[in-house]
Amino acid sequence: MNCILRGVRVIDPLARRDAEGQDVWLSEGRIIAIYKHMGEGNLPVIDLTPPAGRTPVILCPGFIDLHTHLREPGDEGAETLHSGSQAAAAGGFTQVLAMANTVPPIDTPERVKEATFRAVAASVQVLTGCALTKSLQGEELVEMEACAAAGAAAFSDDGRNAFSPRLLSEAIGCAATIGRPVLIHPEDEETLAQVNNVQGPVQRCPLRPVEAETRAVDFALRALAHAGKGHVHLQHVSAAASVEMLRRAKEGGANVTAEATPHHLGMWLPFANEPHPPGLLKVNPPLRTDRDREALVQALRDGVIDAVATDHAPHRVEEKALPFDRAAPGMIGLELALAICITLGGMGGDWIPTLVDRLTIGPFRVLGPSSGVREPRLRIGEAATCVLFDPAAEWTVEPAHLRSASQNTPLLGARLQGRVLMTLVDGALVHHDRQRLPWPAPTGAETVRA
Ligand code: DOR
Secondary structure, eight states: OEEEEEEEEEEEGGGTEEEEEEEEEEETTEEEEEESSOOOTTOOEEEOOOOTTSOOOEEEEOEEEEEEOOOTTTOTTTOOHHHHHHHHHHTTEEEEEEOSOSSSOSOSHHHHHHHHHHHTTSSSEEEEEEOSBGGGOSSSBOOHHHHHHHTEEEEEOTTOOOOOHHHHHHHHHHHHHTTOOEEEOOOOHHHHHHHHTOSSOOTTOSOOOHHHHHHHHHHHHHHHHHHSSOOEEEOSOOOHHHHHHHHHHHHTTOOEEEEEOHHHHHOOSSOSSOOSSGGGGOOSSOOOOHHHHHHHHHHHHHTSSOEEOOOBOOOOHHHHSSOTTTSOOOBOOTTTHHHHHHHTSSOSGGGHHHHHHHHTHHHHHHHOGGGTOOOOOOOBTSBOOEEEEEEEEEEEOOGGGOOSSOOOOTTTTOEEEEEEEEEEETTEEEEEOTTTSOOSOTTOOSEEEO
């Protein structure tokens, strides 16, 4: 691609840049220059200048997802590294942190090494998430130092919360010495077992009250205080009460961060059109009330929640078709995240720059430099890692157009706003919506209007 993208809004949060009406010269995957009124010389031009009153197309650094389930190894029918990373690229994500709850889980230095090696083939950068405890059982810590040396970017037992506060505190202390965050799935398993009246695994239990979350948040904050160092990150916060705890902890100086998912920002129960099968609405933690949703949106806007993270959780059709009580929890999210946040999650209009921040430098800061995450920044002259998206473009969520190997979302058929036009990773074009970004020009014209 050697051309000028004309009339773009460029947002680069780390550089504190937000400028409309820019012309971007792209050549062989590099951004050669960005400025206004660029003469085209003999370069072809894609004119993206919006009609009066319409929001411009945005160029920004690639999004970073702190929470992706790729299902490889163990459940390749639901997702593979290939299909999942294609979905990431289509959603504008250029770096994703893969969760460790695969089969087998990523919980030894050898498995971390294997996963990191496999990830090299993906179309986006896949960072290896390592379990916090062996087999995610909450009983024995993984060899954290060796796993970090083998390539673990962060530690999380996501999907489970079986450790004691004492073990968690030890883990936080250890992670601090190797510069890694501890990511916590805040749903207290004891509470879940009690309310659902079960003794075995609780992952598919349908009753998941707010108290299970606030109790786990409380444990995590206490464990952090007890460790006296380190960083705790709360995954998929879903309740207004947890947001308040988080706000107070941050005000008190605790080194805690948090993420919200697009589905918790944009959906609540009762859902307008109950999807079929109803299991499509099942997710851990569950969708709650509109009041919870509003508290999450507010917290994301004011920075109490640091990042949007998808919790992209692909599942095979038959797992979602089971009766609600037994259906697998989770929704896909990589390809829908941007549009859900803009259309349903209160982050459209004037909140778009904040949304870009929470999809780029927010997650970057959560992971920290020792994790191996790359700085999300538009660099002139270097191979580009960036995304071009149209916040106003409307589209319908259709299974045939999704790149993920799974289609488990309650939004099938929904009309959303916000579409990724192009994603570049290290200069390679990993996603291109040819319809909306007509390149190369079908007529051979020198200037094409998008
Ligand atoms: O709904 C969820 N599904 N929440 C999680 O934390 C795990 C995930 C999965 O692995 O399917």
